[in-house]
Amino acid sequence: MLLIDCPYCGPRNGSEFAWQGVPSPRPDPASTTPLEWRRYLYEEDNLAGWVEERWKHRSGCRAYLIIERHTATNEIRAVRLLGGTPL
Amino acid sequence: MADRTPIFRSPVRRQDARGRGTKTGAPVGSVVVEDVSTASKVLHNEAPAGTEDTVAGVGHAARLDERIIYSVAPGEWLELSAHSPKPDGSISPTAIDVTHARALLRVTGTDAANTLEKICALDFDNRFTPSGAAARTSVAAIAAEVIRLDRDGSPSYLICCSRSYGDYLHGAITDAATQFAGQSVEWDGSL
Amino acid sequence: MTARLPERPGEVIDRSSSLPFRWNGGDYTGMAGDTIVSALAASGVRVLSRSFKYRRPRGVMTADFNDPNCLFQVGDEPNVRAAHRLLEPGMDTSSQTSWPSLRFDAKAATQALSPFLGPGFYYKTFMRPRFLWPVYQRVLRTFAAGGKPSPQPGHSSPDKRYAHPDVLVAGGGPAGMMAAISAAERGARVMLVDEQHETGGYLRWSDSDGRLALADLRTRLAAADVEVLTDSVVFGRYDHNWVGVMQRSHPQGERLIKARAGVLVVAPGLIERPLAFEGNDLPGVVLSGAARRLLNLYAVRPGTRAVVLSANAEGAAAAADLADAGVEIAAFVDARAGETVVRAKGRTGVRSVELTGGKTVEADLLVTATGWTAPTALLNMAGVVPTFDPESSRFVPGEMPDDVMATGGIVGDGSVADLLSHAAAVGQEAARRSGHKAVHKAAAIPAAAALAPPSKEPVELPTLEPEPHPPLFIGSTSGFIDFSEDVTTKDITAAADEGYRSLELAKRYTTATMGPTQGKLEVINAGVAHAIATGRAIAGMGTTTWRPPYAPVSLGALAGRMLEPVRHSPLQPYHERVGAQPIVAGQWIRPNHYGDPAAEVTAVRSSVGVIDVSPLGKIELRGRDVPKLLELVYTNKWSKLAVGSVRYGIMCAEDGVVMDDGVTARFAEDRYMMTTTSSGAAGVYDWLEEWLATAHPDWDVRLTAMTDAYASMNVAGPESRALLERLVEGIELDAESFPHMHVRTGTVAGVADCFLWRLGFTGELSFEVHVPAGYGLHVWEALLEQGADLGAVPFGLEAQRIMRLEKGHFIVGQDTDGLTRAHSTGLSTLINSDKPDFSGKQELEWSEADSGTMLVALQPEDPAVVPPEASQVLSGNTLVGRITSSRMSPTLGRSICLAQLTQDHAAPGTVVTVHLPDRTRVRARVMEHHAHFDPEGSRLRG
Amino acid sequence: MSNKGARGRLPARFSAFDLMRRRRSWPQAWRERDLKSTYDVVLIGGGLHGLATAYYLATNHGITDVAVIEKSYIGGGGSGRNTAIVRSNYLTPEGVRFYDRSVKLYEELAVDLNFNVMFEQRGHMTLAHNDSSLRTMRWRAEVNKLEGVDSSVITPSEIKQLAPYIDVSDHSRYPILGALWHPPGGIIRHDAVVWGYARAADAAGAHIHQNTEVTGIDVEQEKVTGVTTSRGKISAPIVVNCTAGWSSLVAALAGVKLPIVTRPLQAAVTEPVQSFLDPVIVSGSLHVYVSQTARGELVFGASVDPFGSYSTRGSLDFIEGLAGHVLELMPSLGRMRVLRQWAGLCDMTPDYAPIIGPTHVGGFYVDVGWGTYGFKAGPAAGESLAQMIATNSIPELIAPFGVERFAAGTLMGEKGAASVGH
Structure with missing residues (x-):
């Protein structure tokens, strides 16, 4: 069970959080092409190492967080609010 | 039209601890579970007047007059009151009355934390969950709010969840309380 | 013949008690404090089980939890660790792997076939003739080891518990006790977990000095504020120091504790290792620790005439204890002087022992003290890579993460004083490391708890080195390496010779370490045997992967x-x-029907019915930018929704696949109420939050989940207006004042703050009434009471499903699937491609020409045949679709369906063949409208 | 199929007679070889897929200049970590056809390989606890029947007969409404399958290189030219990525990006008890599947972990949830004990269907994205891949599973049935 230090709530069990993977930027809907759009929908870097992922504190404050996690060890070295909203 | 006065019904229907587990040793200790669901609950998106200092932000709860105000998420303050929902117009236009949307339970006694730690992963130690602490977290596998505000020196926790889970959560808490001779009692009407 | 000795100074049995129990059908007695096995041993029982493959007789070997020969059936509980489980009066115990009896096991005939039964023998045979394979399978399955699981339900459902110790000490021997005391004295919250029934580890069965040291430690431990859990085990260390503890003897039943430990201190001591030689599994061959436990804890004499093979101080200590208990020491074999045991001989127990040089000594007991296995499991689980130290012939811990420490025998050897000073320092350091957690702002720090602020300086740990130990692993003859799996030295060698040249492959091939002891006794011997067989250096033996649970x-x-x-x-x-x-x-429990769903349909179509639709997802949206959000998440146009109006919409994910549907009402300029399907409610709420948080944090939209705030009931049927007129205050209900797809707020049955909207899944004139939940039951009962003379009935989900099918309304997830894009619902008018953007827009545009399948209404030519949902639709022999919904329509008196068909078969009038599960077929016609009934919707708008 | 077309030596024949006669001195099942600098085909990944491909290349097509490169020991990845369930009762006709071929090959495998893979066809049962899963079961059964696969929906009383320990009483939380029953499904000795293929591939001439890691894939002008390994360079015109959980990382070496997320799939095994459970039991709603091995252990699995990871350490939540759900199904097993838990890595695609075929890099093929189904697919995947390599055309059986479907936006429909479909 991961321990995630939510900037609002403090350390909580990982099961309170929903994993959303490494976000990719949404292409401009006006000018996007099928190929670009489907890369956005489906392709993944799927790195083994440090990644910046988006999680949601779903059973807690419901804030969206950016978490730096090592995907081979599950070590977490940083947690911050999405968009860096001040507390 | 009906001539009967509308009756407010709590979602909690069980009144007895059920104790589904195998019980060998005799229960010892003290914990009381109350159904406080009829209390009114108003959701604010800014700190209600007078609470800026006491409810310093997410994670805090305080008593103010006869009300309880707590915050467990950014931009959300919940105001509880023992009195029935206020007459129309007295809540701020941005506030939302969620009295009917939530169930509210109270667990009090020396074994309250021992009861809750069976179904909730919060650290109930005084250092981390002192009186005045509030959290939204997972309780018995649902999202619920846990507010500690001691009463007459006894540890006391309010547990607030979506109304439809109320009966389930009450069952889970009373089950956990059986080991400590836990019992469900009628709400004494005060917060 | 009793083997019980006169009183021993450290014994844990209560001689004043007498506990009767049964074993293999016979009557026995033991004493309180006995384990099942110590009681049997005291009664002179030597053969306790038969081995898995060769059905060899086996007796007590380690006399603790790990004893592979002491797995019993106790009542309806299989695989009980009988050398650990305390005896209870009236227990019904039996050995497991023997047939027809323990004394005579017919399957012991397999011993004669042992050359045939080498590693992986089953991979090499039973292949031909193929038709016999099922027979072979059945025979092989009768060899399954283990007891019988109970067929009767009735296990306890115990509590679990979360814990948050600053320091969690795994192991309650002297080092673990000292680490716990030391950490607690520095203010840490400490949990100490030990597998034995009492704290003390090896001191419990040691000499008088040891017992004295233990008494002192127990006094200090009792004084310290430590939660001590005995007969409990730390079975796993998971990510971020999430630690599983199983408390086996909680008064309320076995209990799982999930502990988030600040620092985990690993102090499991050492496990004594058997030596592999011929006959090493005979009853009477015991480890030195086992001999001492039997003698000193249970006052049981394990034999009468002993050979002791010793490579360390424990052998001498065991010999001394044996002699003290009156056991004759026939030979003391000092491995450090190069002597050893060649083989043990006997049939159902040791009769004699052959020593180096061919000398044979008559004996009924052979005690071995040949070294240790370091149980590094918890360290491995923490990512530590222990290394093999050839000097001490055991694994030693490698580099450790900050939140895991080790002390005691697993680290090194020394006097009790050496161990305690190391453990005290570890406990102090563990308390320091765990002391940096931020406390809650509301926490008043009482003066008493004003501990010295945690120092930044780490505590210096004294050195604790493992002592040199002779490399005693594999004897000169082939013996058992894995006692649970009947794997011998020869088997490991054979596996290597056959090409299984990595240790992992050899283990898998021979099944060594796969049994109930999971490597605790066999891992080093297996590794060494494999290294020898492959010609590799023992020193390079890789660490083993210990997986949870440890026990x-x-x-x-x-x-x-x-x-x-x-x-x-x-x-x-x-x-x-x-x-x-x-x-x-x-998660909802809902009424499917109240007895007769068809009658419920008829009642609604002819008068009025009410259905509980409270689980319908409801989200209140407030703020200036709500219209922008609605435009983004629905496929149709929303900006012009007037106050007081309700609109239906479909939501698609960004791949154009239908995700949810529902209506949204505008209550006021900046106040809306959205509904979702019951099952989609949580997902849609999350999704809206996500759009706002990740793409449009600047928008002024506030969401509140209101599903549970209202009891929702749909009042449907031609008499619905008449019924509501009796109960509603403040709303004009006539069609002109309150048209279809509009919303009004008012009082119902005396309950204020209700809102009503006109719409209906059933196709009838209907009002959906949303009542503050606490008053829901009051309003529901009032509706049925007031509607009694109109024929009002409650109706359930099934009646609603029939009626919506009559009307051709689709259900997301039933009439659509994980690939259904919005066009395939047949509701293309709800896709507004003029909008600059909405979720799914791009894919819907690109796929418009080729929108896969199409939802159509279908009627079987035989009106009596209802093709079950999921029946496949064929055209010739080609699969062209499936029935997604089907029912017998009570209104039309015929079968009706919705189906997903490929575009080329979706045109009205097309006749297709439906393939029924019973392999018959029925022809069916594609209809012009989705609605089988009232396609103009005149009833709805009435 | 037989070994007749194979070049190289024949392995020692296994039989009961030989076991008795020969006793100890079996030759090596596969040999340690020198790494050549050139091979016709390099298969990355010494698991079931790589080894089966090597075997079929040799036996069906006479292509034996093949290297299987394995960074650890053969079968140490997903092939040795799965729960060894074999079945073909999928949802899409394409899926059913493909896996049915695999079942057929598995049925003949012991004889073909002269290695008893212990395929026990004790039946496979997927329980339905609600309307919609019952509907999906029926959908699968109907598609299966049309494809000639033995599959039907059965009632609670039939379930009770086939698996008496299952509680089919009418309890409110997870009532059992029916099940999809698939008699040809069952369990197999997964290690034996790997070893059997390895032994036969080696005998047919393929080189199996264990403890050899591919560290680079050499690409020139959008064509693969070989691989760099921890033991040296190999040039090869055809390189195949059969690396399951690590497939993204290996594909990236060739500059190929895939729609794959690696997620752990956990499993656990209990102590053995006497045989009491014949079929494989699956519950999608409860996220659990369970079977009893010939040795008497219960083997459990569940759905993939809730977040992507390359960690195989396993979690406590997994065995807690698992135990709860197993006892929901079979309430009398509370006293059985979990002996060991582990995890394997699954390469999950968005549509729960594999990616098999060529990539934009010429000569670089992928056989990935098998998610939680790789073991069931092994024989058919190996056979098809071998055919594709040998004939330089895409066999019909795997044509639906090309990587181009993602760019085209035409995904497969297996996900509906796949949340937990073991």
């Missing part, structure tokens, strides 16, 4: 009490009172 844990305790949330509508007491047939819909 087996029961399903019952892991499961605990069932915490499967269920949700109930505010009207549930009514449904239960009238005996509605429940249906599980996700």
Whole structure:
């Protein structure tokens, strides 16, 4: 069970959080092409190492967080609010 | 039209601890579970007047007059009151009355934390969950709010969840309380 | 013949008690404090089990939890560790792997075939003739080891518990006790967990000095504020120091504790290792620790005439204890002087022992003290890579993460004083490391708890080195390496010769370490045998992968009490009172019907009915930018929705696949109420939040989940208006004042703050009434009471499903699937491609020409045949679709369906063949409208 | 199929007679070889897929200049970590056809390989606890029947007969409404399958290189030219990525990006008890599947972990949830004990269907995205891949599973049935 230090709530069990993977930027809907759009929908870097992922504190404050996690060890070295909203 | 006065019904229907587990040793200790669901609950998106200092932000709860105000998420303050929902117009236009949307339970006694730690992963130690602490977290596998505000020196926790889970959560808490001779009692009407 | 000795100074048995129990059908007695096995040993029983493959007789070997020969059936509980489990009066115990009896096991004939039964023999035979393979399978399965699981339900459903110790000490021997005391004295919250029934580890069965040291430690431990859990095991260390503890003897039943440890201190001591030589599994061959436990804890004499093979101080100590208990020491074989045991001989127990040089000594007991295995499991689970130290012939811990420390025998050897000083320093350092947690701002720090602020300087740990030990692993003759699996030295060698040249492959091929001891006794010997066979250096032997759980844990305790949330509508007491047939819909329990769904349909179509639709997802949206959000998440146009109006919409994911549908009403300029499907409610709420948080944090939209705030009931049928007129205040209900797809707020049955909207899944004139939940039951009962003379009835989900099918309304997830894009619902008019953007727009545009399948209404030519849902639709022999919904329509008196068909078969009038599960076929015609009934919708708008 | 077309030596024949006669001195099942600098085909990944491909290349097509490169020991990845369930009762006709071929090959495998893979066809049962899963079961059964696969929906009383320990009583939380029953499904000795293929591939001439890691894939002008390994360079015109959980990382070496997320799939095994459970039991709603091995252990699995990871350490939540759900199904097993838990890595695609075929890099093929189904697919995947390599055309059986479907936006429909479909 991961321990995630939510900037609002403090350390909580990982099961309170929903994993959303490494976000990719949404292409401009006006000018996007099928190929670009489907890369956005489906392709993944799927790195083994440090990644910046988006999680949601779903059973807690419901804030969206950016978490730096090592995907081979599950070590977490940083947690911050999405968009860096001040507390 | 009906001539009967509308009756407010709590979602909690069980009144007895059920104790589904195998019980060998005799229960010892003290914990009381109350159904406080009829209390009114108003959701604010800014700190209600007078609470800026006491409810310093997410994670805090305080008593103010006869009300309880707590915050467990950014931009959300919940105001509880023992009195029935206020007459129309007295809540701020941005506030939302969620009295009917939530169930509210109270667990009090020396074994309250021992009861809750069976179904909730919060650290109930005084250092981390002192009186005045509030959290939204997972309780018995649902999202619920846990507010500690001691009463007459006894540890006391309010547990607030979506109304439809109320009966389930009450069952889970009373089950956990059986080991400590836990019992469900009628709400004494005060917060 | 009793083997019970006169009183021993450290014994744990209560001689004043006498506990009768049964074993293999016979009557025995033991004493309180006995384990099942110590009681049997005291009664002179030597053969306790038969081995898995060769059915060889086996006796006590380690006399503790790990003893592979002491797995018993106790009542309806299989695989009980009988050398650990305390005896209880009346226990019904038996050996497991023997047939027809322990004394005579018919399958022992396999011993004669042992050359044939080498590693992986089953991979090499039973292949031909193929038709016999099922027979072979059945025979092989009768060899399954282990006891019998109970067929009768009735396991306990124990509590679980979360814990947050600053320091969690795994192991309650002297080092663990000292580490716990030391950490607690520095203010840490400490949990100490030990597998034995009492703290003390090896001191419990040691000499008088040891017992004295133990008494002192126990006094200090009792004085310290430590939660001590005996007969408990730390079975796993998971990510971020999430630690599983199984408390086996909690008064309320076996209990799982999930601990988030600040620092985990690993102090499990050492496990004594057997030596592999011929006959090393005979009853009477015991480890030195086992001999001492039997003698000193249970006052049981394990034999009468002993050979002691010793490579360390424990052998001499065991010899001294044996002699003290009156056991004759026939030979003391000092391995450090180069002597050893060649083989043990006997049939059902040791009769004699052959020593180096061919000398044979008559004896009924052979005690071995040949070295240690370091149980590094918890360290491995923490990512530590222990290395093999050839000097001490055991694994030693490698580099450790900050939140894991080790002390005691697993680190090194020394006097009790050496161990204690190392452990005290570790406990102090563990307390320091765990002392940096931020406390809650509201926490008043009492003066008493004003501990010295945690120092930044680490505590210096004294050195604790493992002592040199002779490399005693594999004898000169082939013996058993894995006692649970009947794997010998020869088997390991054979596996290597056959090409299984990595240790992992050899283990898998021979099944060594796969049995109930999971490598605790066999891992080093297997590794060494394999290294020898492959010609590799023992020193380079890789670390083994110990996986959790460290000790087996029961399903019952892991499961605990069932915490499967269920949700109930505010009207549930009514449904239960009238005996509605429940249906599980996700977490909701809902009424499927109240006895006769067809009659419910007829009642609604002819007069009026009410259905509980409280689980319908409801989200209140407030703020200036709500219209922008609605434009983004729905496929149709929303900006012009007037106050007081309601609109239906479909939501698609960004791949154009239909995700949810529902209506949204505009209550006021900046106040809306959105509904979702019951099952989609949580997902849609998350999704809206996500759009706002990740793409449009600047928008002024506030969401509040209001599903549970209202009891929702749909009043449907031609008499619905008449019924509501009796109960509603403040709303004009006539068609002109309150048209279809509009919303009004008012008072219903005396309950204020209700809102009503006109719409209906059933196709009838209907009003959906949303009542503050606490008053829901009151309004529901009032509706049925006031509607009695109109023929008002409650109706359930099934009647609603029939009626919506009559009307051709689709259900997301039933009439659509994970690939259904919005066009395939047949509702293309709801896709507004003029909008600059909405979720799914791009894919819907690109796929418009080729929108896969199409939802159509279908009627079988034989009106009596209802093709079951999921029946496949064929055209010739080509699959062209499937029935997604089907029912017998009570209104039309014929079968009706919705189906997903490929575009080329979706045109009205097309006749297709439906393939029924019973392999018959029925022809069916594609209809012009989705609605089988009232396609113009005149009833709805009335 | 037989070994007749194979070049190289024949392995020692296994039989009961030989076991008795020969006793100890079996030759090596596969040999340690020198790494050549050139091979016709390099298969990355010494698991079931790589080894089966090597075997079929040799036996069906006479292509034996093949290297299987394995960074650890053969079968140490997903092939040795799965729960060894074999079945073909999928949802899409394409899926059913493909896996049915695999079942057929598995049925003949012991004889073909002269290695008893212990395929026990004790039946496979997927329980339905609600309307919609019952509907999906029926959908699968109907598609299966049309494809000639033995599959039907059965009632609670039939379930009770086939698996008496299952509680089919009418309890409110997870009532059992029916099940999809698939008699040809069952369990197999997964290690034996790997070893059998390895032994036969080696005998047919393929080189199996264990403890050899591919560190680079050499691409020139959008064509693969070989691989760099921890033991040296190999040039090869055809390189195949059969690396399951690590497939993204290996594909990236060739500059190929895939729609794959690696997620752990956990499993656990209990102590052995006497045989009491014949079929494989699956419950999608409860996220659990369970079977009893010939040795008497219960083997459990569940759905993939809730977040992507390359960690195989396993979690406590997994065995807690598992135990709870197993006891929901079979409430009398509370006293059985979990002996060991582990995890394997699954390469999950968005549509729960594999990616098999060529990539934009010429000569670089992928056989990935098998998610939680790789073991069931092994024989058919190996056979098809071998055919594709040998004939330089895409066999019909795997044509639906090309990587181009993602760019085209035409995904497969297996996900509906796949949340937990073991």
